[in-house]
Amino acid sequence: MIEIPELAFGCLAAGTAGAFALGGGLWRSRREQDRLRRETAGLRHQAEQSLRAGVEEAERVRQAFTAELEHLVTRRMPAEATRTAHPHVPVPGPAGTAGTATEPVLEALRTAILQERKRVDAAARAGMRGATREIQASLYRLQDLLHGLQERYDDPELAQVLYTLDHENEQSLRRAQVAAVVCGAWVGLAREESHLVDAVTGGQARLAGYRRVRLHNHLLPGTALVSHAVEPVAIIAAELIDNALRHSSPETSVVVSLEHVDNGVTVTVDDAGVGMSPDERAAAQRMVAGTDPIMFSDLGDPPRMGLAAVGQLTRQFDLSVDLSSRSPYGGVRAVLLVHGHLLSHVDPELRPAAASTSPSTRTGEVPRPRLPDDEADREPASRPAPGTAPVAGHEAATDGTPESAAGHPAPAHDRPQSGAGDLPRRRRRQVQPDRAALIRPSAAEAAAPARSPEECAAALGALQSATAAAREEAARTEGTDPR
Amino acid sequence: MRGHRAGRPLVPAYLSTEGVARPSRNSLERLSVLTSTAGPDPGELPPAQHALRGALEGGSLTVVEAAALLRLPVSAVRVLSAALIDQGLVTARPPVPSAGQPDHDLLKRVADGLRALKL
Numbered sequence: 001m002i003e004i005p006e007l008a009f010g011c012l013a014a015g016t017a018g019a020f021a022l023g024g025g026l027w028r029s030r031r032e033q034d035r036l037r038r039e040t041a042g043l044r045h046q047a048e049q050s051l052r053a054g055v056e057e058a059e060r061v062r063q064a065f066t067a068e069l070e071h072l073v074t075r076r077m078p079a080e081a082t083r084t085a086h087p088h089v090p091v092p093g094p095a096g097t098a099g100t101a102t103e104p105v106l107e108a109l110r111t112a113i114l115q116e117r118k119r120v121d122a123a124a125r126a127g128m129r130g131a132t133r134e135i136q137a138s139l140y141r142l143q144d145l146l147h148g149l150q151e152r153y154d155d156p157e158l159a160q161v162l163y164t165l166d167h168e169n170e171q172s173l174r175r176a177q178v179a180a181v182v183c184g185a186w187v188g189l190a191r192e193e194s195h196l197v198d199a200v201t202g203g204q205a206r207l208a209g210y211r212r213v214r215l216h217n218h219l220l221p222g223t224a225l226v227s228h229a230v231e232p233v234a235i236i237a238a239e240l241i242d243n244a245l246r247h248s249s250p251e252t253s254v255v256v257s258l259e260h261v262d263n264g265v266t267v268t269v270d271d272a273g274v275g276m277s278p279d280e281r282a283a284a285q286r287m288v289a290g291t292d293p294i295m296f297s298d299l300g301d302p303p304r305m306g307l308a309a310v311g312q313l314t315r316q317f318d319l320s321v322d323l324s325s326r327s328p329y330g331g332v333r334a335v336l337l338v339h340g341h342l343l344s345h346v347d348p349e350l351r352p353a354a355a356s357t358s359p360s361t362r363t364g365e366v367p368r369p370r371l372p373d374d375e376a377d378r379e380p381a382s383r384p385a386p387g388t389a390p391v392a393g394h395e396a397a398t399d400g401t402p403e404s405a406a407g408h409p410a411p412a413h414d415r416p417q418s419g420a421g422d423l424p425r426r427r428r429r430q431v432q433p434d435r436a437a438l439i440r441p442s443a444a445e446a447a448a449p450a451r452s453p454e455e456c457a458a459a460l461g462a463l464q465s466a467t468a469a470a471r472e473e474a475a476r477t478e479g480t481d482p483r
Numbered sequence: 484m485r486g487h488r489a490g491r492p493l494v495p496a497y498l499s500t501e502g503v504a505r506p507s508r509n510s511l512e513r514l515s516v517l518t519s520t521a522g523p524d525p526g527e528l529p530p531a532q533h534a535l536r537g538a539l540e541g542g543s544l545t546v547v548e549a550a551a552l553l554r555l556p557v558s559a560v561r562v563l564s565a566a567l568i569d570q571g572l573v574t575a576r577p578p579v580p581s582a583g584q585p586d587h588d589l590l591k592r593v594a595d596g597l598r599a600l601k602l
Binding site: 140143144147150151153154155156157159160162163164166167170189190191192194198199201202204205210211230234354355356357358359 | 490491493494495497499500501503504513530531535554556557558559561
């Protein structure tokens with residue numbers, strides 16, 4: 001049997017030991033707790049610090065971004081917009097490192113502006129094209145009327161008025177035509193194969209100062225342009241001569257010379273003006289080269305259309321114009337090169353050049369080449385040195401020129417002192433004495449062999465189908481009505 | 484046809500006389516006969532005068548005939564020939580009086596006959 005005191009003692013001892021053990025554990029846990037509390041506080045402090053720093057950083061980034069955006073909106077985008085019209089305007093870079101992300105915005109802006117600009121420009125050109133086309137057509141009708149009146153009335157006073165009107169009309173026509181061409185229209189007039197000198201002289205006649213132009217024609221008689229190149233060459237010649245006239249003093253003359261070169265014919269326009277600065281020259285050269293598309297809105301106010309029209313035509317018709325050299329007369333030298341494939345040959349006897357065109361200085365040369373390629377190949381060898389050409393040519397021309405200039409068959413008696421070079425002409429002239437009396441009609445019939453109805457039909461059919469094909473082509477490329 | 488041009492001329496008439504339509508003398512009529520005087524070509528003539536002189540070489544033409552040949556209006560040929568006469572390069576004589584000219588009807592019949600002959 002266990003006694004109660006023993007039991008109590010045992011219990012007490014166990015209780016004491018348990019209390020001791022418990023107190024130790026408690027003490028240890030309190031220390032642990034303190035340590036934890038301290039760590040927590042430290043961590044909390046750290047967290048608070050880093051949070052504050054984060055907020056500050058975010059605020060800084062926000063401010064930078066706002067500044068960048070403001071810089072983009074107030075400085076860079078306007079500059080970019082201006083730059084599309086004026087390429088020399090610099091666009092400022094991003095304000096800070098954050099700005100690199102805004103580059104695509106500018107890029108998109110640039111594209112959008114360009115597209116819009118092209119669209120507006122095309123609309124303006126279309127409107128202008130429509131208007132000028134109508135004006136041009138009505139001026140051509142007026143020209144027909146004036147020519148009819150000139151044929152009909154020969155009273156000097158009336159004729160004087162008619163000449164003046166005709167000249168005014170030509171000038172208006174030229175302006176309308178140039179505007180139309182700049183706006184991408186067709187030149188507006190189909191011509192037949194014509195003498196090159198006719199085209200250049202025709203261009204000259206369209207200008208107010210045409211009396212100041214001296215034309216030296218060193219081409220072989222009969223050098224002609226294929227039909228679709230006639231009007232473009234006339235327009236380009238008119239614009240180049242106009243430029244020369246405008247930029248030289250009224251007392252000086254503008255010298256135009258036509259010469260054969262290796263792969264075609266050149267029309268050189270020299271003026272004795274003050275010339276152009278290198279910048280102007282470069283700009284003009286860019287314009288006439290026709291490589292960049294022409295923006296109507298780039299031409300200034302009032303628009304300077306002349307060189308732009310030249311550029312448009314050189315691109316369309318594979319002509320080349322060079323303005324990069326100085327003229328020996330001090331001003332600008334403009335050179336239009338007409339390539340061989342745009343040249344052809346017209347018989348100067350059957351279809352002489354216009355009476356007002358300068359006679360060729362080259363009538364002495366005998367076998368007339370029938371093919372432009374031949375002609376081009378043969379040329380350089382037989383060509384006189386540039387400096388001596390006009391003078392020497394002129395002497396040669398004095399006895400031989402008439403029939404090439406007027407194209408009129410000069411009657412027989414006066415074809416004496418000619419060298420071997422004149423033989424072909426002599427042969428042709430033998431038909432003429434009986435023609436001198438009858439005037440106009442017989443010669444053509446004599447020259448043109450009679451055609452059978454079938455041949456006529458074939459020729460007309462070919463003409464018609466070619467016209468239809470060309471119209472279709474024009475309608476396709478221009479995307480407007482086929483006119 | 485000889486010298487036939489379809490379409491409008493490239494070179495307008497006023498260029499031939501540099502815009503002058505009043506001849507330096509009034510004696511020239513449409514049917515005045517122009518004759519080139521013998522002698523060397525002076526060489527430095529304006530192109531159209533040169534052409535007119537060429538047209539007259541070795542023969543005579545009336546003013547209208549020369550105009551038709553050169554495809555210029557009569558008014559321009561008047562100015563050109565007046566200038567050439569002033570320089571002594573061309574002479575002009577008044578037109579043949581109408582009494583001396585062949586019968587108009589006869590000419591018309593001949594022309595009709597010629598047209599009928601043509602194929």
